[in-house]
Amino acid sequence: MGLAGAPRPRTASGPARGRGFDRPEQVPAVSRGRGAGAPHTGPGRLLPLVVCVELLGLGLPGWLVLRADGQPKALAGAVAATVVWCGVRAGRGRYALRAPGRPPGALTTPGDWLLLIGLLAVLWTVLDASIDPAAAVVALIPGLLTAAAASWARRLTRSGRRRTERRVLVVGEATGVDRAVGVLTSREDHGYRVVAALPVGAATLSCEAPVPGRLAPAPADDDVSTVLGAAFAHEADLALVVPGPQFAEERLRRLTWGLHDGGLELSVLSHLSETAADRVRPSSAAGLTLLHIVPPLRRGLQPALKATVDRAGAVCGLVALAPLLVLIAAAVRVTSKGPVFHRQIRQGQHNRPFTMWKFRTMVADAEQRKARLAAVNENDGPMFKMRRDPRVTRLGRLLRRSSLDELPQLINVLKGDMSLVGPRPPLPDEVSRYDERELRRLAVKPGLTGLWQVSGRSDLSWQETVSLDLWYVDNWSVATDMGLMARTLRAVTDGRGAY
Template identity: 80%
Template sequence: MGLAGAPRPRTTSNRPRSQKFDRLPQGPTVQRERSARPGPKSGPGRYLPLVIGLDLLGLGLPGWLVLRTDGEPGALAGASAAALVWSAVRAARGRYSLRAPGRPAGALTASGDWLLLIGVLAVLWTVADGSIDPSAAVVALIPGLLATTAVSGVRQLPRWGKRRTARRVLVVGEAAGVNRAVRLLGSRSDHGYVVVAAVPVGTAALNCDAPVPGRLAPAPADDDASTVLGAAFAHEADLALVVPGPEITEERLRRLSWGLHDGGLELSVLSHLSEIAAGRVRPASAAGLTLLHIVPPLRRGAQPTLKAAVDRTGAALGLLALAPLLLLVAAAVRLTSRGPVFHRQIRHGQHNRPFTMWKFRTMIADAEQHRTRLATSNEIDGPMFKMRRDPRVTRVGRLLRRSSLDELPQLFNVLRGDMSLVGPRPPLPDEVSRYDERELRRLAVKPGLTGLWQVSGRSDLSWQETVSLDLWYVDNWSVATDMGLMARTLRAVTDGRGAY
């Protein structure tokens, strides 16, 4: 590596002795100019004060007018406090930065933030013993949601500046690690990375479909950086993602980072820790070592207390608001098939404690007696039982399942404290009896009326995908995450995908 950082071309003296690697394809050894390298734009943009001002006025001004018209005392103070909390919620959830790729925009994020605002204000109202009527306060906050949704849509227009684009990633590492990284990055769209090529170490073939513009020798070589830089230049990658392994030693990775950074290419190293939210990772340095502190999952403190308050309040308000719909559904179930209106079933909740879960009955009255006969028709791998066209489901029951209305009686379970509004799916006793240690961790939190499983495809997911989603939630949940999932639930219910 020269003083100017230019990668040295491979020569006879520094070429690996193996003739096999003499024939390996190599990318062009052209250094990439920093200014020519495409990359995501960062920064909040020059319109940030205007956006914050619109959020404050959009919620505060209509809220004050509504409260004043309704004759509520302290209308100005209440509206001002709500506007400040609204701006704080938006800032805490990163809404004032340019939107990252794979992150939803507009009505979806605004509605999630608005639900979080309601929860925060409910707690503050309880603590401060406010005099404003809660129902009037909720009505006063609705114009703010509409205003923010409109502003969020306008921010996507070109005049607000260029949005962040997806990072073009070149994956570097041994074949097994490269295959796994490419497969996982390609299986989901909730991130800002797209794999454009791969540079494997050694001669092993890749199972993924990423282009291979070059390979690295098993042993460290002087032209490691030039090979990676050439491949990045050929495919316009702006990030090298290195997968550590036995053949990428600490010293080799260190020298590779020097060459890539001198050549104007950013570098990321894939951690072997998986399913951990970025907010729980705290980088630190000690004695020249790079340390990653992993914050423990939320089990006690302010957030679990707030979650419990939001659960009970949300369930109570939901039962009151949905009472006419609940009566209508109950009448439809009772009049269209023989049997009780509700289906009571033993499920296992937090810490493996059993409880009675309530649902509207969607099957024939003696459905459980026929399950053994249908066991061979199970369409889901693992201990869970699901059939796309289960003959036990009634005509009205099929409609209720499609719209998820059969789950509404579980609001009583939430009110009692057996369940939460958001959490993993509550399992049956025979399912739990077949759980391994990994699957039992799903029971570390309360089961939920909705959750990642419900908004990610429900019964269309495999058992391992379901467990992975639940475990991610168990370790990484937060009140903000819950509010976002409740907002996404509306879209999932409207879609109806995987509900049968």
């Protein structure tokens, strides 16, 4: 009931039971050879040892370093760092065995360590601690090395103990099967390998998965035997069912019974594809299976911490990068006519306009020339992009490829118009053509970087950009922001999609 959306009323005129459902059916059982068993998702026998090693590896050396440096309250500082570190690791799921199909988190162990330093900096600022920041960072380095070694050893032990890849048979209506197969085969950050597809009805599949057979449009006696036979032929150990009008509640329930009796596991594809798994809470009421969706973060500690990190990061960035900003400003002034900065009206959170700052990378009359270039726009949405825009100056191409032209947006972050991480800030004429779905991008502050930048930037289609932004709007967290900022450095160095 909770899988396909609103429940359908139960009536006495439902599909009649076929003879195959009234009595046990002889169907081929699926082989449970090596690697076909269900993945172990419990805490694991090594978990207590891993936690103890990490805590001792951080707390004990930290206390010794702070004490040797003559820092006051060395023991209290080490204990505080240990508690915060344990919270960060547990909150990011580092102490849970990762199930197949669940991609690795945005933060690696070094990313968790950087998050620890940020949280401790905020904590020490609030408490007015007297520990020297430089000594504190040095004291935390052994903890980073210990955690990295423990995580590596745990992954090595886990990978040697069991295989994580699942061989998947996708079952459902043609459109849903095509979508599921396309998404699963387009990425490699999961443990599901599509080996075959079993569509319902006679519709043609556009995906390239093998089709060993088809299910009838209406519930039939041979549903279970057809699915189990296809799974046996392709050595699948998991049936992924895409629910739809032809896969109603009663048919899905009976298929589940038959597949489990035949030794094949089953998963049902949820329609909540753009909702992070951490926000979904399964529950039950009166025999109904419910999926509770945790609301996006809009109030509370995390938004306040995000605002603090934004302002602090903007101040630190402007101070640290001041010499570079001066050099770029001088280069822009010398190499082309026009102002150093390009100020442009953009739409921010809740569709409020603000003035965004960038280093000028185009000729001075670029906005006047834009109308003549509309016919050669390479973007398939309201956003204008050209791979070889003739308005861009020679220095501008270098600044755009390295993303240095966006550094003045730290001023917007400091003013509160933007965030360090968020969706791309759109132009007013773009927003005027948004539909209701696209307008949801404006539910949070736009960002200096975001999922769109670390995923290909201008190489993305418009719908891909919107999907990434909507995922961020609904699923962001401070930890996710930290991970995206860490990945931004690689994206900027690569330069892919920057033009």
